[in-house]
Amino acid sequence: MAAKRSYHHGDLRAALIAASFDQLADGGLPRFSVAAVARRLNVSSAAPYRHFPDRVHLLGAVSAVAAGDLRAAIETAAVEAGSDPAARLAAAAGAYVRYVARTGAGFSVIYAAELHDFPDEARREQTRALMTSLLDLGTATGVPSYQEAVLMVEATIAVAQGYTSLLADGFFARKAHSADAVADRATQAARSLAAPSRGAGS
Template identity: 45%
Template sequence: MPGRGRYHHGDLPAALVGAGLGLLGEVGPAGFSVAELARRVGVSTAAPYRHFGDRDRLLAAIATRAAAELAAALQAAARDAGPDPAERLAAATGAYAGFVTAHGVGLDVVFTPALRRLDDEDLARAGRAVMDELIGLAREVRTSPAEALRLVEQLVALAHGYATLDRDGFLTADRVTDEDTPTRATRAARAMIGA
């Protein structure tokens, strides 16, 4: 019979990844603690290691989920923006800012150097899906692969900057507008794209 007060999960790996996404967004990869995650999920500190070989494998699973959710958010924003390529790319940029604002996780975590040594195929595939979406949208605006990649770099930096400054309270302290961060990032992206 299970001990009283112990929480038992039907799918502990999914619960760890879901709660881990929130924790990772709060503390970043360097501050991520498996013990803290286990405490939040209500399991022993040894339980996560039964499903993930080590801390980095767990982080890779969390980053994979973040990348998949980010790719879906980018696709939905681009689709909802209509047929204009510049508007689609600007909307995806705003969606990126919104995702980072909401989750505290972006390409900085998906492509963190600490996880590259794992050669995790799922994480690599999920990261490529994000980049394929962004580069595909940029190629609709800038046909040169080098120009498209440069534009993606600039737009990701813009969106991530907006999200980070907003999360840190810099943009919310004395707002000059009531617009949310994704809207402001979209507008800035339009200016950068030249839409």
């Protein structure tokens, strides 16, 4: 039956956050529970409450880490994409799909409605930095106004989130598409968003 629970961890707080990512990657937000995370670590269901007062605070900590990691992944992808601003923004879409496929923690977790009434300054900082990175990529494309940059970033995020949702919901299951293949399609679709009637010049 259940593995024995003689497990005393050195840094359970960090382990809980890491296990939360695994849990999210496995079953998504719907199946996320403090009890399930505790089970993953072979600790009692009460142990997490020594480190987080409740479920929302654990999710909030995960959200902050995810926002920071996602921002780093996007920055890296932009660097690898080269110098074309539109390609750099599109690469963010691909990085988003890869990150969420791997960790299960995308915008639906980072900006989860459950966390809206939850004023965690550290988390606010991370989410703000993430949005700033994205908006910087958007304004760099040379659209005529900030407003249009916002719209383009939103569209890029929407494409990435859309492919991510379809992947997570098993829409691509039959064809057995890998996360990387889907991420490449997201990048390509995002790239074509930037190139319609009004070009970026060059």
